[in-house]
Amino acid sequence: MTTQPWRITLRLLRQDWRSGELYLLSAALILTVASITAVGFFTDRVEATMDRQGSELIAADLAVESSSSLPDTFQAESDRMGLVSARTLEFRSVVVADRGPQLVQIKAVDPAYPLRGQLRLRDGFDSPDRTIAAGPPAGEVWVESRLLRLLDIGIGDPLGVGDTQLRIGAILSDEPAQGGGFFNLAPRVLMNRTDLEATQLIGPASRVTHRLLLAGDARTIADIKPWLTARLPPNASLVDAREARPEFAAAVDRAARFLRLATLVTLLVAGAAIALASHRLVERQTDAVAVMRCLGAPRHLLMRVFVLRLVLFGLIASLLGCLLGWLGQAGLVAALSGWFPSDLPSPSLAPILVGVATGMIALLGFAVPPLVQLAKVSPLRALRRDLGTPRTSAALTLAAAGLALSLLIFWQADNFALAWKLLAGVLGALVSLIGAVLLLVRLAGGLAGRSRGVWRLGLAALARRPSGAVLQIAGFGIGILALLLLAVVRVDLLRAWQDSLPVNAPNYFLINIQPHEVEPLRAFLRERDIDENELYPMIRGRLIRIAGREVKPTEYENPRAERLATREFNLSYGEKPQPDNRIVAGDWWPDAKAPPQFSVEQGIAETLGIKLGDELVFWVSGHEVSGPVTSLREVKWDSFNVNFFVSASPALLGNEPATFITSFHLSADRESVIPELTRRFPSVTPLDVDAILKQVRQVIDRGVLAVEYVFLFTLIAGLLVMYAGIQASLEDRRVEHGILRTLGAGRRALLSSLAVEFTAAGLLAGLLASVFAETTGWLLAEQLFELEFSFNPTLWLIGVFGSGLLIGLAGTLATYPLLIRPPLQTLRRAG
Incomplete structure (x- = not known):
């Protein structure tokens, strides 16, 4: 008896694979594991490089x-x-x-x-x-x-x-x-x-x-x-x-965590495909299970067989996903090749364990509830097809899927607070998306009652299956949203940032100017008609106490505050605030003879918890300097002029060793001045802002390319959701089309109604994706980057009409074979 369940399991699994019943489910699961392991293999190689170097890093x-x-x-x-x-x-x-x-x-x-x-x-x-x-x-x-x-x-x-x-x-x-x-x-x-x-x-x-x-x-x-x-x-x-190099370890950890979280979007979309494919598998195997029940198979044996079959299938599909992920990580390495100075070592086998575990959790969470109902099939189903398939508890389905998703989010996020925020954001977005889809589907049902001909048939079919429409439109909408959101961040926000730069903004900085070079350098620039900004003294100092409280990086929860607490500040001093500065609290010192005091940029003051009246102590040139904070400033950083987080009165820092810094604009046809300046002042370091920005953009572009690469899995998962939604409704469509054709509906009319239905679904998905993409882009621009955001009509055209065309064409072609089969054959099979 112990070998009987295994024998039955292997036989059924082999039959299912030969008949094509598992193709869709395996594709969704393989895709999920591949996206997780591709990122896992990549980050494993980076971490192995850091571990391998050990002492060599320093x-x-x-x-x-x-x-x-x-x-x-x-x-x-x-x-x-x-x-x-x-x-x-x-x-x-x-x-x-x-x-x-x-x-x-x-x-x-x-x-x-x-x-x-x-x-x-x-x-x-x-x-x-x-x-x-x-x-x-x-x-x-x-x-x-x-x-x-x-x-x-x-x-x-x-x-x-x-x-x-x-x-x-x-x-x-x-x-x-x-x-x-x-x-x-x-x-x-x-x-x-x-x-x-x-x-x-x-x-x-x-x-x-x-x-x-x-x-x-x-x-x-x-x-x-x-x-x-x-x-x-x-x-x-x-x-x-x-x-060694904790800053790089932290940077790699943040990048890896971000990419892992991006793969959760794929898991979210592929989970819907797994659930739909499982529902389709249940419907196709109900008759076979009813026959097995008639032949005396007890319910507990069937349950054991179903669990074994699911576990065995999950292991095979997960291992195939790991293989695809190993191949896919090469794409990530190629996309980010410019970030690394040498070849990365081969990955370990650890991501395989993570991939298999992820695949099994996803499969059990999204696929078990629909498959459990197979054990409840009545033997009478073999004689009476009208009994149908036992319904799955909606509460059980949602609880299992929610538990699996929560477990994977907490695991991949590797941060309790971040995981809670992400989970709340995912649930909020899903509720909003599903609510919007239900509203639009109901609107389509209302339009169907006022339409005629193929329009009536197509819109009525969309409204007749609201649950399938919700999963189908929401799943593909998330895939389109991923692509549109990347377009918003890469194109719209970058353009908004570029447009915010003032005309003739400084594009060269000169740093490391020694005190004895200040006047000769001014004369050099003046002789060549270069309007430089003021030359500002710059002194390095580390903040060690705020209002008597020692500055300890570990006491800050904000990662930016933690980094600021470990770095040295560029301090300056002067009689007047700089032109791009506006005093928002307190008062600037009246003159150069004013007692020692500081002025702090308001953003960094909020980050580090600095308030007016707090005494700041900096370690400068081997000793402490201190003074109260008497003003907070708002700084216009995007002017590209020289600015500082912390400025001091001349009485506080005027006697400290300092270098000087300035900035100016130099047109492209006058760049020959720079080699001359370098030969005349060899210790001065000119920084070409345009060249640095170009290099930074290249790094960012590589990072965005990596994210797009990961989101490619999401887009494929979106297509799988659409296909799974179509497949899940094929049985109902087959009966409907058989009846309609018996009542005289022609193939052309039914084909047109299918095009109307799926095009409408695509338009709705594209509309929702465009709304979410523009809203997210607006929030990023206003709240994070403080940029003026303008809505992009081209994005809406591509999102709405491109989605409608793609989904309409794919859905119509996928269901076209139903129209070829004679209606009598369809009705006999349904009976």
């Missing part, structure tokens, strides 16, 4: 990182304890070749660098990699290959770095500490630290990241950590190899 076992020079006592203590050490300085600057200047990320290193891992070099574009365990020799630089392409130079050519010329010795293929981490915008340049003084690029207040790298046995590293921690300045931090 080229050491332990690093001390600071924005200013580190105390010599740190080096002395590490030498005393027998640790190997090396120093690095990292900063952004501009290098010059015959073709012009180029912004780069420069790292100056000791000969002992790297302490962990190896450098990989090439002697030409087509040369193989070679490994080396030491940094570049004096007088030589190693550069990333794209810098050679950008400047059209080669190995052996000179490269202007500040006041000196250094020879390009090799192409830098890979280094243990990537500097910018996974996401690199500027090409990298590696140089010897002994050449740094000759470049004259570093001044007392220059923006430089100093690192002391330490390596040794685990016990000694563990012993020095408390000693260093107790003596760290507020603007310095310890970076452990096991906790």
Whole structure:
């Protein structure tokens, strides 16, 4: 008896597959698992890269990182304890070749660098990699290959770095500490630290990241950590190899979570397809189950067979979905290839377990309630077809689907608060969507009573099956919404942002201007008729206390506040507020002799909980500076002028070491000024905002492409829902068409009524998707980006009429075979 259920299960499963009964259900389940595992395999590869690098991410076992020079006592203590050490300085600057200047990320290193891992070099574009365990020799630089392409130079050519010329010795293929981490915008340049003084690029207040790298046995590293921690300045931090690059780990985690949540949309739509396909499967197998009951099969045996068949089918379909997901992750890697400096490692098998579990939860949640009713089929059904199929409890169906969806949302979101918000948003959107569909279906029923001919038949058919129409229109509407929403975000919001930029907005920034260069630089710009903005002093400082309360990143729930609490601020001072600033609370200081005080941008004040009257304490240039907040400002950031989150009175910061910053507009035909400026002022770093925005747009476009790639699964799921809705109503349509044809309706009239029905369903789905897409776009523009949003009529035309045409054509073609069958054959089968 123990093998009997398995034997029956395998036989029925084989028969179902041969007859095509499981094709639709398997397609929906495979698609769901494929979308989940494609993202899972991708994020697994990224996380494996971070885990694999370990100590190589910082080229050491332990690093001390600071924005200013580190105390010599740190080096002395590490030498005393027998640790190997090396120093690095990292900063952004501009290098010059015959073709012009180029912004780069420069790292100056000791000969002992790297302490962990190896450098990989090439002697030409087509040369193989070679490994080396030491940094570049004096007088030589190693550069990333794209810098050679950008400047059209080669190995052996000179490269202007500040006041000196250094020879390009090799192409830098890979280094243990990537500097910018996974996401690199500027090409990298590696140089010897002994050449740094000759470049004259570093001044007392220059923006430089100093690192002391330490390596040794685990016990000694563990012993020095408390000693260093107790003596760290507020603007310095310890970076452990096991906790290397937490900002990139957080960025990857957020991106992975977003992509996983995007796959839940596919699960939501595919779940409707699974439920519809299960309903269709139940109807097709009711007669077979009735015969088995007549032959003496007990109900408990049938229940066992149904569960085993469902589990076995789910495992097979889930594994096929995992295979498709493994192939699909290659598309994500290709879409985001520009984000990563080297090839990613192969994925592990962990996403397969996640994919199989997801598939089984989805299948059990959406498919079990319809299939459970098969065990309740009466043996009389074999003789009396009018008995029909036992009805499934609507409460059981909704509870099972809701439980499965909730479980998967909480699992994929990996954040309780986020999961609750997402679940509430999904339920709210579904209730709104279903309510709108019911209203529109009822409206279609009203129009059917006033119509004639094929219009009456088509609209009446839509209103006659409201539950099927709701699932069909809502499912496909969600798929269309995904596509339209991406169009709104990519096109409409980007255009609105571009339109908000003022004419002749500054497109160049000059940073790292040393105090002795301020007047010569002003004269240089004036001689070339360039109207620069004011040159503003800029001082780096870390916020350490607010109103006597120590600033601890872990105490902030807001991720942005947490990041701000860990970073250094660009502080400035001046007698007057900048032109783009408006005082919204408090008062600006009356003159340069006013006592020490701060003015804070209102947005960051809200984020960090800063109020008027609070005393702020910053760590600046090795000591504390403090003052009360006497005003809050509203800043127009999109002016592209120089602005600061925190400004101080001259009495507070006027004596601190500072560099200066300015911005100006330079037309395309005058860009030759920049190479001249770079040669005249080698320590000044010009930032081409247009070029940076172009690079940022490329990164964003890659991210949007990845999201679109994931939403492609959603669109396919929407098509499956439509097809499943059509298939679920085929039995009823077959009888209806048989009766109508017996009463004299022609094929052409019925075909036309089908076109009317499905086109109307498509128009309704497109209308709802357009409304939701425009509403979401408006909310994003007004609440998040603070942009003026204008409705896009083209989006409505494409959404409504494109959806109507697509669904109308697909639905008509799918049901056309019903019209070919003779009506007598149809009625005999129904009887």
